[in-house]
Amino acid sequence: MFSKLAKWHAKIPPENCIQCRLCEDSCPYGAIQEPALPLAPQAKPAARRRLAGMLLLTPVLIAAGIGLGMLLAVPLSRMDPQVRLAERIGAEETEHVTGTTDASEAFRGTGRPVHELYGEAVQRRDRFRTLGGWLGAWTGLVIGLKLITLSIRRKRTDYQPDRSRCVSCGRCYWYCPGEQVRLGLIRDVSEVVPEKEDASLGA
Numbered sequence: 001m002f003s004k005l006a007k008w009h010a011k012i013p014p015e016n017c018i019q020c021r022l023c024e025d026s027c028p029y030g031a032i033q034e035p036a037l038p039l040a041p042q043a044k045p046a047a048r049r050r051l052a053g054m055l056l057l058t059p060v061l062i063a064a065g066i067g068l069g070m071l072l073a074v075p076l077s078r079m080d081p082q083v084r085l086a087e088r089i090g091a092e093e094t095e096h097v098t099g100t101t102d103a104s105e106a107f108r109g110t111g112r113p114v115h116e117l118y119g120e121a122v123q124r125r126d127r128f129r130t131l132g133g134w135l136g137a138w139t140g141l142v143i144g145l146k147l148i149t150l151s152i153r154r155k156r157t158d159y160q161p162d163r164s165r166c167v168s169c170g171r172c173y174w175y176c177p178g179e180q181v182r183l184g185l186i187r188d189v190s191e192v193v194p195e196k197e198d199a200s201l202g203a
Contacts, residue, residue: 010168014158016178018189023159023172031165032172036156051151058144062137069136073129080128086121089114 012023012032024032039047077083081103088104091097093114107117161172173179177189 008168009163010161010166010170010172012159012161012172017159018178019159020177020189021159022175022177026171026175027166028169028171029165029167031162031167033156033160033162035158036154038155039153047151047153051148054144054147054151058141058148061140061144063140065136065138065140065143066133067136069132069134069139070129071132073125073132076132077125077128080121080124082117083121083124086117089117 019035021034024034078087085103085107088097088101089107092100092104177186180186181189
């Protein structure tokens with residue numbers, strides 16, 4: 001689990017890879033990414049439009065996140081005890097509720113003016129609104145960047161471990177013919193992949 005935070009990760013040296021796909025078949029997490037096929041010419045305009053759409057959508061997501069975060073400021077601010085107390089005192093004074101609570105009785109026992117409590121509650125609610133807007137903007141930005149990343153087709157000519165799924169267990173190394181040659185377990189990769197040339201020609 002902590003291998004995702006490690007400085008070093010498992011890598012497949014392209015100069016030693018014979019693309020036998022044994023590492024891909026042996027990975028228990030499906031973390032080996034195969035080479036990406038080149039995009040067909042007729043599909044490139046659609047890919048460009050999709051990327052342009054994601055670029056235009058990102059500011060919209062940020063604005064929507066800001067609006068949603070600010071709208072959630074009122075319900076979220078009720079987690080603050082001072083805001084809850086101010087709402088309770090206001091409800092009692094306007095006779096929207098009957099009776100009192102321990103918190104409201106304790107406040108009245110302090111002799112503080114009610115308007116001070118209201119002012120403090122407004123300040124805290126404004127703080128929640130500001131923080132909610134920043135959080136919403138950050139969430140919209142992250143979602144937008146993720147969509148842009150998914151819309152970009154990266155050129156990949158070699159097999160590579162996916163760092164988001166790879167746990168660096170090293171199982172792919174054990175199945176790699178090149179690694180077994182390096183360790184002296186076999187003399188040549190043809191002992192493991194005897195039909196490599198024929199398979200590559202057939203592909």
